[in-house]
Amino acid sequence: MQGQRPSRAVEQSVDRLVQQVSPHIPALLERDGNETVTRVQLREILRREDLKGGRNDRLSLVLQQLRAKDTTTTARSNVR
Template sequence: MEQLVQQLRPHVPALLDRDGNEAVTRVQLREILRREGLVGGRNDRLSLVLQQLRSETSTTTTRSTTR
């Protein structure tokens, strides 16, 4: 799962900017998986991946707005 998060992480900020979201969605995650040809997008794993990416995104967002 950690490897999948690392592969997805660089693509998240661009989608958040494009769509105006504060947190990545399951639909956006599936879009990245398809576009990049990544495997491991089963529903049970996606929930854990989403949780980790969202926690990282909210921490980063909080830090950047505090500055």
């Protein structure tokens, strides 16, 4: 089963969650002083904003996308 891709519905819900939580990430990173979002911070956003779909299997996928997005943004902003 290893290497199996998530279903299209899961991918869409993960993408939706990423879009919904992304605006809240910079404030938490600033507040907590860390470079990348943590699972605890992600859960905090989901609870505070009353967002559904934050099951454990999806949280890892959401974190993966958020961290990849953050790395790309940081790399781009540092290269000038």
